[in-house]
Amino acid sequence: MEIKWDILAMIIGAAFVTFLPRVLPLVVLSRLQIPDLAMRWLSYIPIAVMAALLGDELLMTDGKLASLRDNVELLAALPTFLVAVYTRSLLGTIIVGVVTVMLLRIWL
Amino acid sequence: MQQENVQLRMDRNEESFLQGVKDCVPTLLGYLSIGFAAGVVGHTSGLSVMEVTLMSVLIYAGSAQFIMAGMVAAEGSIAAIIFTVFIVNLRHLLLSAAVSPYFRHLTAFKTMLIGSLLTDETFGVAINKASHTRTLSESWMNGLNVTAYLNWILATMAGAFLGQWITNPEKLGLDFALSAMFIGLLVLQLIGRKKLARDLIVILCAVLVVVGVSMVTSGSVAVIIATVTAATIGVFIERWK
Numbered sequence: 001m002e003i004k005w006d007i008l009a010m011i012i013g014a015a016f017v018t019f020l021p022r023v024l025p026l027v028v029l030s031r032l033q034i035p036d037l038a039m040r041w042l043s044y045i046p047i048a049v050m051a052a053l054l055g056d057e058l059l060m061t062d063g064k065l066a067s068l069r070d071n072v073e074l075l076a077a078l079p080t081f082l083v084a085v086y087t088r089s090l091l092g093t094i095i096v097g098v099v100t101v102m103l104l105r106i107w108l
Numbered sequence: 109m110q111q112e113n114v115q116l117r118m119d120r121n122e123e124s125f126l127q128g129v130k131d132c133v134p135t136l137l138g139y140l141s142i143g144f145a146a147g148v149v150g151h152t153s154g155l156s157v158m159e160v161t162l163m164s165v166l167i168y169a170g171s172a173q174f175i176m177a178g179m180v181a182a183e184g185s186i187a188a189i190i191f192t193v194f195i196v197n198l199r200h201l202l203l204s205a206a207v208s209p210y211f212r213h214l215t216a217f218k219t220m221l222i223g224s225l226l227t228d229e230t231f232g233v234a235i236n237k238a239s240h241t242r243t244l245s246e247s248w249m250n251g252l253n254v255t256a257y258l259n260w261i262l263a264t265m266a267g268a269f270l271g272q273w274i275t276n277p278e279k280l281g282l283d284f285a286l287s288a289m290f291i292g293l294l295v296l297q298l299i300g301r302k303k304l305a306r307d308l309i310v311i312l313c314a315v316l317v318v319v320g321v322s323m324v325t326s327g328s329v330a331v332i333i334a335t336v337t338a339a340t341i342g343v344f345i346e347r348w349k
Contacts, residue, residue: 007159010186014176015166017194023223025205027216034209037343044342045206045335046235047307048314049199050294052334053228055315056327057287063322073284080288084295090134090233093295097288098141101281 072108076100128251131237132259135229138289139256140263141282146173147267148274153181160268164261168225170286171328172196173264196328202335203231210234210244218246225253232293239300306345314338 034042058074059066068074080097087093121127143164150160155177163173172193179189204223211219230252238244267274298307314334322330 002156003158003162006186007155007180008162010176010180010189011159011163011166013186013190014163014172014193017190018167018169018172018197018200019224021198021201022204022226023220025201026208026211026219026223026226029205029208030211030214030219031216039209040346041339041343042206042209044310044339045202046232047294047297047301048310048335048338048342049202049228049331050232050290050297051311051314051338052318052331054287054290054294055318055334056322056331057290059315059319060322060327063327065319065323073287076281076284077287077291080291081295084292085299088296088299090289090292090296091137093292094134094137094285094288097284097291098137098281101284102279103281105279105281 070108072101072104076104123245123248125247125251128248128253129255130251131233131248132230132252132255134292135233135256135289136259138229138285139259141280141285142170143260143263144267144270145283146170146177147264147269148271149174149267150177150264151268151271153177155180155268157265157268161261161265164264167193168257168260169193169197169227170260195326199328199332199335200226202332203228207231207234207238207244210238210242211246211249213243214246222246222249222253225257227256229289229293230256232289232297236293236296236300239297306342309345310338310342313341 054077058071058077066074076097079100080093083089083096084093146164147160150163150173151157155163163176167173167176175192175196176189179192184192203226207222207226208219211222214222233252234244234249237248294311298304301307314337317337318327318330318334320330321333
């Protein structure tokens, strides 16, 4: 139940470098009038970042394209996507996704 | 008159702390499972329950905590670990900038508190809510953020405690909760924005760039480059029309 000194130093350092990018734009940009073009750019950030995170999660393993044949996650993404489109329920989407991966890992 | 009052009350409810807590509920399963997995991984790499908990309290970032555990196990240097965490979490710059227009009415200190608990998931929920409004309420955002935060701390603690008996959390498919959540949030965004053709091009760009770039550099750098490129392309397409 102890905390080692070097681990503590690492955690505090990591906390600091995580805190700054989270906080600075919010504090600074919410004070400023952002130009229209920049606002348009920012409006694409949500879909762009989520698509990029998903692409990285589903298509890549260890810096290489994941093989399409036994990519359980990519397979499961299809029913997950359909449930999201038809139900528009976040919880339903997550449950279907997790259960699909569980079943695929049992079967395949 | 009566109807107006009811409407007003509903609006206020929509913006309350409690409503923020409720809007966080769909993401809880994802946080729980990923946090649990992060706790297990932390335990396996030799971190104590206290250390895992402190990481969740102070750093509060899933992917970074996974990577840190891995680097601790591999006996990486402290400087290298901190730098890696910085790169992995740099995408928060973009998220923080994207929500900033909705918090113009708050003081710097209050926006700082909101920003310090910003994650991919709470960002997704918040930006989705913001598609109908011009500002986001502080209490609603805090309700959302604090719920997610506490859930994360508890989940990683539980994972670190129970880590010794769990050999394979992947069997339950829980590691997919994060991707499933992003799929759900992305679809909700697409439906809410009503710019489907343009958005699909942006999404395609983001995926292509992230795949291409992560072959030559780390996945987290690729995510940042892909996000910036795809958003820029989105603006260009808008201009052309």
